[in-house]
Structure formats: structure tokens, C-alpha cells
Amino acid sequence: MNLVVLMAFPQKLAEIRKQHSLTQQALADKTGVHVAQIRRYESNNAQPTLDVIRNLSIALNVSSDQLLFDEGERVPDEEFKYQFEAISKYDEEEKKIIKAVLDSLILRHEAKRLAS
Numbered sequence: 001m002n003l004v005v006l007m008a009f010p011q012k013l014a015e016i017r018k019q020h021s022l023t024q025q026a027l028a029d030k031t032g033v034h035v036a037q038i039r040r041y042e043s044n045n046a047q048p049t050l051d052v053i054r055n056l057s058i059a060l061n062v063s064s065d066q067l068l069f070d071e072g073e074r075v076p077d078e079e080f081k082y083q084f085e086a087i088s089k090y091d092e093e094e095k096k097i098i099k100a101v102l103d104s105l106i107l108r109h110e111a112k113r114l115a116s
Contacts, residue, residue: 010044012067016060017042030059 017027024042028035033052040046048056057064065074076084087098 008044009047009068010042013056014042016062016067020060022060027056027059031055 017024022030024038025035027033028038031038031052032055033048037046037052041048053064053067057067060067075081087095090098
């Protein structure tokens, strides 16, 4: 059985910070964010702006996705993985066409969803 642990941003931030052997003060110094604000983020008493998330990601050398999403949360369904792997090998012009088709299908789906 594969157990997936879901973790919220505050816990992820603290865990990744500790993995990098950084204190809250050291992370604050690296990001230009006051240490009190880092404490608020880790205690879930404040939410960072996009600029702060970017700075945290850079300081911790992780993607913003790693801070915000659980492992596997932002991957395609199993049934689409083969298709996306194949598409990744296409030339840029073919990728643009596929992206346009997918974008239009997504917009169509969202329009239907909002209309109902």
C-alpha cells in the first residue's frame, strides 16, 4: 500500500527549511522577508504573496510547486502519461498546435461548466 502524506504549505515550508539546515532567521535573511513573517507563514497565520513564494523557492532551491502542491498532485492521469511523453519529443511547431487544441478544449469545458 502506497501511503501519501498530504502536507499544507506551512508544514512544507518548515520541513524544507529544516532539510536545508536553515533557521527561520537565516531563511528570512536569504529572502528579504522579516523573520516574524516567516514565523507567521510556518504557523499558518499568514499567506505569502507570489513574490515571496518565488523568493522562498529560490532561497530553498526548490520549485514553487514543491512548496505549494503535494507530491503527484500536479501530474497527468496515468492514462495520459504516454501521450504527454510522446508529445514532449515533438518539434516546437507541433507542440504549439497541440497546445492550441488543448487550450481550446479546456476553454470549451470551462465554458460548459460555468454555464450549467
